[in-house]
Amino acid sequence: MTASAALRRPHVLARFLVAAPLLAAGALTGVPSAHAAGADDVRINEVVTTGGVNDSIELYNKGTATVDVSSWVLTDDDQGHTYKIASGTTLAAGAYRAFDVSGAFGLGSDDETHLYLADGKTQVDSFSWSKHSDPSWSRCPDGTGAFRQASAVTLGGSNNCGTGGPDGGTTPAAWPGSGSVATADGSNVFGQDLSGLYQEAGVLWGAQNSGRLWRLVRDGSGGWKPDTTGGWSSGKSLRFPGGSGTPDTEGVTLTGAGSAAGVFVASERDGDASGTSRLSVLKYDVSGTDSSLTAAREWNLTSDLPSTGSNLGLEGITWIPDTALTGSGFKDASTGTAYDPARYGGHSGGVFFVGVEGTGMIYGYVLADSGSYTRVASFTSGMPAVMELQWEPQASRLWAVCDNTCEGRHHTLKIDTNGVFTTADVFNRPSGMPNYNNEGFSLAGADECVAGSKPVYWADDSSDGGHALRRGTITC
Structure with a gap:
């Protein structure tokens, strides 16, 4: 965790363990412009703030089409702390992608993260929490459910939500990369x-x-x-x-x-x-x-x-x-x-x-x-x-x-x-x-x-x- 996260001042407004998708945030930040096709299908899906993994934020595309997330912006509660997603980055339908944000900012025990379009102003999604991940804050089910503390870090893959599946493991997920071989x-x-x-x-x-x-x-x-x-x-x-x-x-x-x-x-x-x-x-x-x-x-x-x-x-x-x-x-x-x-x-x-x-x-x-x-x-x-x-x-x-x-x-x-x-x-x-x-x-x-x-x-x-x-x- 960076010093900025460790020394973060308490928030004045009440904090809730909820995700704030684009429409909920529309009154403050507007809705995605037409050029951001599929933006409302991209969700913050997992957040890791402590443990053996660097502070990371995972995105998931719950839609049916690939979304270009080039230059989209991730922040913590301080909008001056930004992580810009690399140019040329896309998120295929059903795909997961985790971003190590520790070089840009730290995620504290009482914090939040926001996802913006490339303009840095139009919010797509957000999530806030009041204690560190133990070990992972994960949506269950992926992309649509509420956040909860999951028993394992699953960055880049389906969240460990405790559902049974074939072979004695969790429910099989789509390959975490391109489907092409x-x-x-x-x-x-x-x-x-x-x-x-x-x-x-x-x-x-x-x-x-x-x-x-x-x-x-x-x-x-x-x-x-x-x-x-x-x-x-x-x-x-x-x-x-x-x-x-x-x-x-x-x-x-x-x-x-x-x-x-x-x-x-x-x-x-x-x-x-x-x-x-x-x-x-x-x-x-x-x-x-x-x-x-x-x-x-x-x-x-x-x-x-x-x-x-x-x-x-x-x-x-x-x-x-x-x-x-x-x-x-x-x-x-x-x-x-x-x-x-x-x-x-x-x-x-x-x-x-x-x-x-x-x-x-x-x-x-x-x-x-x-x-x-x-x-x-x-x-x-x-x-x-x-x-x-x-x-x-x-x-x-x-x-x-x-x-x-x-x-x-x-x-x-x-x-x-x-x-x-x-x-x-x-x-x-x-x-x-x-x-x-x-x-x-x-x-x-x-x-x-x-x-x-x-x-x-x-x-x-x-x-x-x-x-x-x-x-x-x-x-x-």
């Missing part, structure tokens, strides 16, 4: 079985079930192509420690130190003994030029996990830094108390989370540098199967992705007040994407956010139409 690779580059994805600066890592790791670079048109240097032209074959076997690699991730500290893959079996589960996390040094990579370390988790079919094991993997976990009050299931990284000695500086296809469960492990491991979390993805996991640091949420088994459903999970991961949102796949067999998913970083949106990518295990990679967008 395009191919992101050349024709028949990978064939089938491209699975896990992870984006590093300028590089997209891909794990293929046949024991192959790809290093992809940008192709200049929004997609990706194999790196032609360092022996990566056809990907690199992977081996277990000692050089034997062929890992059935399903997921890939990096730690905060990037690929220079090793690339980590999740494997569910040895392809040379495909009838037997071998649920492992493998670490590879990718600095050389050889066409084959032998694992420098294996953490074999098979004995610690419930038995599944040999082709229904580890599908997704992601790494979450210790600082993010401790900052959110993450509870260590092995001790029943707050997670303490110092308890585990030398490790990666974070926890690896793996998803099991056959059960939809997610498990968190501290993987020690020595090769030992400790399970510190077990929780459901909220789906009958999970194919990919991705940690999104900008939103402090864990993505769990299902393939055509679940109609391409995406769940996000956050750490709740009890210190455990629970479902925050459920999203349908983009409306323009068929029900592909997507087993990989990756989000671009904050550095690629333009006009409130950033790219995301999917890997289609079946390579429908000769393409294994597709790209879309999501609100930042």
Whole structure:
């Protein structure tokens, strides 16, 4: 919170926990001019004033047409404190978009926010409150209901209003970005079985079930192509420690130190003994030029996990830094108390989370540098199967992705007040994407956010139409 918010003087007029849509505000500010098409469908939908998320205001379009919100203005109770929405920003029908206003003003415990057209005078909506969000002031239902304290921050997605829905989560919402999806690779580059994805600066890592790791670079048109240097032209074959076997690699991730500290893959079996589960996390040094990579370390988790079919094991993997976990009050299931990284000695500086296809469960492990491991979390993805996991640091949420088994459903999970991961949102796949067999998913970083949106990518295990990679967008 900024000093201006912390020192805000008490208001003279009474404050009410109500939203003030455009017509109610018309007597003071007028109604939108004709050029602001669809303005009366845009609503302030969520407000976050405290906690682990910067002061933020979310807008929602409850109408049926896209609305251009370029240069619209958000304020707090002081009309001199303004946040201007970037030029070129639009809000599709049914879309959500959150704006971090903390750099422009702070939202206090007894405060209000207003949304104006680009003229800075014509009010579209407003909301006032008399205490901080705990953790979120949210409209229930989205766009039309009254504000209330919701149990989870859901910026950029459907509010957590406690309604039941398929897969044990909240009611599925429309994809929080464009419904359009395009191919992101050349024709028949990978064939089938491209699975896990992870984006590093300028590089997209891909794990293929046949024991192959790809290093992809940008192709200049929004997609990706194999790196032609360092022996990566056809990907690199992977081996277990000692050089034997062929890992059935399903997921890939990096730690905060990037690929220079090793690339980590999740494997569910040895392809040379495909009838037997071998649920492992493998670490590879990718600095050389050889066409084959032998694992420098294996953490074999098979004995610690419930038995599944040999082709229904580890599908997704992601790494979450210790600082993010401790900052959110993450509870260590092995001790029943707050997670303490110092308890585990030398490790990666974070926890690896793996998803099991056959059960939809997610498990968190501290993987020690020595090769030992400790399970510190077990929780459901909220789906009958999970194919990919991705940690999104900008939103402090864990993505769990299902393939055509679940109609391409995406769940996000956050750490709740009890210190455990629970479902925050459920999203349908983009409306323009068929029900592909997507087993990989990756989000671009904050550095690629333009006009409130950033790219995301999917890997289609079946390579429908000769393409294994597709790209879309999501609100930042």
